[in-house]
Amino acid sequence: MAKSFSAPLERTARLLDLVPYINSHQGIALKDLAAVFDVSNAQMINDLTTLWMCGLPGYTPLELMELDFESGYVNISNAPTLSKPRSVTFDEGVSLVLGLELLRSSISSDRADLLEKVDSLAFRLSSIINLPSVFSVTTTVNQKIFGAIAEALASQSGLEIQYHSLYRDEITQRKIFPIEALDVDGVQYLSAYCYEASDFRQFKIERIQSAGVIQIERRVTHSVTQSQGISSVIKVLKPSRELAERFNLTDATVGSEFGYDTFSQQWLERSVLAAGGAAALLSPPEIRASIAQMAQSMLDRYKAE
Amino acid sequence: MSRKIERLINLTIALLATKRYLTKSEIFRSVEGYEGSPETKERMFERDKDDLRSLGIEIEVGSYDPLFNDEAGYRIKQEKYQLDLGQITPTEISLLSLAAQAWQGASFDEAAQKALLKLNSIGVPSDSLTLPGASNKLSDGGRDFPLIAKAIADQQLLTFTYIDSQLFQNVRKIVPIGLSSRAGFWYLSGVDQEIQEIRTFRVDRIEGEIAASKGPRDFETPQNFDPKGVFEGGSPASFASIDVRKGKGTSLRALATSTESLGEWDRLRVPIYNLHTLASMVLWHGNDVFVQQPQELREILIGQLDSLVKSHG
Structure with a gap:
């Protein structure tokens, strides 16, 4: 999606950017320089050789750039016109402004100094690329929780968390040993060993209500308890976007049936209830009966009160 | 290909170093790499200018003596070429x-x-x-963000197909004014050209490609738009009174503006932004949640429970 240039243009851009980089990293190893610009060593030597031929009109040794890279370390001199980095392109500027916005939402309010710097940088970048300041990014995660998770991950210690299980609608206290924080399509998960479940679990970070670092002995016994999966068949009665998103449907027409596999009976029951009659569960029969019973008892109460 | 690259770099250096506009003939004479017939040089130079501009390098055209009909000259301004963030720590x-x-x-x-x-x-x-x-990471669900960002900056018209809550596909035409992200979803705000009002769309509910075209000439960005306000939901139409069993209904409790304890149950005051979304949330909680008010919400629930009973009987 980023604009891609033809090979010669891309190389021209790289050469222009190489000069200020070397200028500010005099003596950098050739292989490190190649890694920074994501090219092979041979390509980097090629690039430097081309640069070496460039300079101010006249093109005598006095006007050409001086590059030294035969030792395997790169130095540059006599390149004053290109010595400062090029300005950022529109895309580059937008990427930084949005990144700064995200950063702002993760800086705690007692770091007013940093917040001020983030604002000032975003403003300076926006004016360079003529961007109206209308971007915003907010996370739903409490900064304290992120802090505790980062600390536990860094210090290899445990966490005591209060976790809201959406399917069971319960808040449980758990001791966990975090392994890594993951990002799946913009949703953050914490992968951890859970001492209550004696197994590995993934916790949605936004559902962690509180978190505190604790000292705990690391246990890595991976019990292979496979929970029983449920295969259900659901019929669409009234197509809606909510239904399509909940069950991941690409096609939802009236009367169509689809199979859905899940590990949680509670999730399945609650999802069909929440659809409010837009879908009917055809099987398994015992879950179908349980949904009917729940709906009936709720209905009875509304009719009575 | 190396020769072309050398020529582009040399041209950049020459145009950056000059204090005055360089004419074409000066460039052909002094910058290495321009060879061949006058027409060939001319073509080379035109292509080189386009190439540098596509890299984001601004080449200024002007002449150093406006009183005479001089040959046009070229230069690159240092302050435009260089990254200038001022003093940086x-x-x-x-x-x-x-x-x-x-x-x-x-x-x-x-x-x-x-x-x-x-x-x-x-x-x-x-x-x-x-x-x-x-x-934290930003992800985009595979959407063309550079296109959206460019459209916001240039007040272009964006045309796309949007899936509404009934799963119907609607073609929307908006002039975008903001892009925001929350809890993993991206939201695009803009002035809907059909109704001339600000609307916000969840980006992953856009079907297919987003097309950008020239925006309306008389477009004015609404002054009071606050991208952070997109998620506040504005002022709610009214409030619901909802009973929730103790220890249950965490997601409803998160929305409540006040809570009153009734022993085994709590009574919550929940703002209503969308009756059907709230009804769906209430149903999700089964027997642990009971709506007292308003009657309108109770009627939706009774109707939906009725069809649930019938379709599962």
């Missing part, structure tokens, strides 16, 4: 590096990495600033 470089890292693996990743390279060429070292929450 090591902490600021660190913040910008963290900002760039937020795009790992998403659409602006390449742009962010290139920007980072330029920042690292300023010659100011970064300090070892660590921010716990900075492990």
